[in-house]
Amino acid sequence: MLLAAAGAIALAAARDLLMLVPAYLLASVPLYALAGFRKDARGVEATLKYYLMGAFVGVLMLVGVAALVLAAGGSGYDVLAERLPGAADPLVAVGMIGVLAGVAFKAGAVPVHFWVPDVSAGTSPAMAAFITTVPKLGAVAAAYRLLAEPFAGARLDAALVVAVVSALSMTLGNLAAYQQSEVLRLLGYSSVSQVGYMFMVVAVAGRSELAMPALAAYLAGYAVTNVGAFAAAAALPQARTLDAWAEAARGRPWLVASLVVLLLGLVGTPPGRTTVDRAPGAVGAARGGDVDHPHAVGAAAAAQQHRAESALGVRSAVRPLPRLFPYHLPGGRCTRRHDRPPGRRTCPGRDRSRRRGRSVADLASPGRANHPGSTSEEPHVGALTQHRQPRGGTERHRFVPREDRGMAE
Numbered sequence: 281m282l283l284a285a286a287g288a289i290a291l292a293a294a295r296d297l298l299m300l301v302p303a304y305l306l307a308s309v310p311l312y313a314l315a316g317f318r319k320d321a322r323g324v325e326a327t328l329k330y331y332l333m334g335a336f337v338g339v340l341m342l343v344g345v346a347a348l349v350l351a352a353g354g355s356g357y358d359v360l361a362e363r364l365p366g367a368a369d370p371l372v373a374v375g376m377i378g379v380l381a382g383v384a385f386k387a388g389a390v391p392v393h394f395w396v397p398d399v400s401a402g403t404s405p406a407m408a409a410f411i412t413t414v415p416k417l418g419a420v421a422a423a424y425r426l427l428a429e430p431f432a433g434a435r436l437d438a439a440l441v442v443a444v445v446s447a448l449s450m451t452l453g454n455l456a457a458y459q460q461s462e463v464l465r466l467l468g469y470s471s472v473s474q475v476g477y478m479f480m481v482v483a484v485a486g487r488s489e490l491a492m493p494a495l496a497a498y499l500a501g502y503a504v505t506n507v508g509a510f511a512a513a514a515a516l517p518q519a520r521t522l523d524a525w526a527e528a529a530r531g532r533p534w535l536v537a538s539l540v541v542l543l544l545g546l547v548g549t550p551p552g553r554t555t556v557d558r559a560p561g562a563v564g565a566a567r568g569g570d571v572d573h574p575h576a577v578g579a580a581a582a583a584q585q586h587r588a589e590s591a592l593g594v595r596s597a598v599r600p601l602p603r604l605f606p607y608h609l610p611g612g613r614c615t616r617r618h619d620r621p622p623g624r625r626t627c628p629g630r631d632r633s634r635r636r637g638r639s640v641a642d643l644a645s646p647g648r649a650n651h652p653g654s655t656s657e658e659p660h661v662g663a664l665t666q667h668r669q670p671r672g673g674t675e676r677h678r679f680v681p682r683e684d685r686g687m688a689e
Contacts, residue, residue: 284310288418297345297355314407315399326402330395337385344378347371360430386419389475390448400468409510412471420478428486443483449476505545512539
């Protein structure tokens, strides 16, 4: 974990392509071992997918670095910013695509995102939180620096490429998360959609005064909410699906409430990160799109896509809530038959309201006539005594008719 964190820091701090490649490897290779931390079938499959895709994208990144060095005659960001405007367009195009593919893979953006949900579901929640948070921060910072410095003066539209990746990540991530029934896979696809919102700000790198503070605030808010969401999932490690998590979290309303707040925070709604990062990011992208620059078209497209995807993101976050709340709110009701716990005919809250003051044994006894809702005129004759169940070890009330009270005593 320390090596991967050092690689993420090196990604964000790199100012040379020959430094960017070792940082990519340092941030990737240790994570291959962390992905298979559980050492089970799912972990091995996730590790294999992660490794193969990482090796393939690493080759693309090396090809891109070689093309840019060949086109500009140097590897430093300052040298590239000076010489890329006059370099051959085919070499610059190959170099941009290769380098951006590498940082997009580390960030988990479309179309190199397929490893994210598998790794999130195949490893432990703690490892999944680390893999989907720390390397992503470094990769997004590296992408911002690439577009703000070496790619800023190139004739090719790198901002438009990033804007398209941003729109695809937002759309695919939210649509896929909306269909998930497994907690960790849902959070994995949520991290894919979050990359789209981050790249929306990256598309206007260097062209808006709000871009840098908006991205910094967004990265800080994402780190907190994403780690918190995985921590809520780690609190119940045996519950993998939403229904199983809801059943296991019965009687823990604060855990459910914290997960709800974190899911709402991931889409930027109160009490989440609305005014802290999402709004400045959209404003920064919109202002970047208004700049009189041919590369600013992608920023405007990303800002418009953000408005369209916000509603879908909210639906993806709140879709699991009806499955979770009926078990934990006082007096809650089940809205659907499959939300009821196994073996129960009604919801827990409704059972408690029906049994208030009397137990099931009371209702089944001959003296239940005076129970609320009874239509019988038979007077109430009986008393409540206590006895212990031989197996459960918990006290229950049992109705004893008046004539049998002496025997019970």
